[in-house]
Amino acid sequence: MENVLSDASPNIKWKLVVGHHPMYTGGSRTEGYDTKAIRNSLKPLLDKYKVDAYINGHEHSLQHIKPAGVTHHFISGAASERTAVKLIPDARMVASTYGFMLFSVTANHMLVQTIDYNGQIIYSSNIAK
Secondary structure: HHHHHOOOOOOOOOOOEEEOOOOOOOOOOOOHHHHHHHHHHHHHHHHHHOOOOEOOOOOOOOHHHHHHOEEEEEEEEEEOOOOOOOOOEEEEEEEOOOOOEEEEEEEOOEEEEEEEOOOOEEEEEEEOO
């Protein structure tokens, strides 16, 4: 991944990384080995290359977490099942409902909408560049 990030053109406006496991979560894997291992291996790269968003699943909930730094963390794994999730200090939104996230990216904005199983927007975040 570092090769891809380091080779990216300086003209690229948005840097998004997609993975499976979360680095932060208010779900059942908050203190799990895989969560800590992913954070220890990926966080330095995301920080170094100023990645705008890390998008992942694994947790069966919907979450937007924004720890210190540039990177927003979006967890969208609530299509097949749902599990309990708690509001952690850096969380902007958590939901234990069936749903998904819709990302709309333009040159200057990234709009992230969380949509529940009824098609209702239950959360929206507009990130400016």
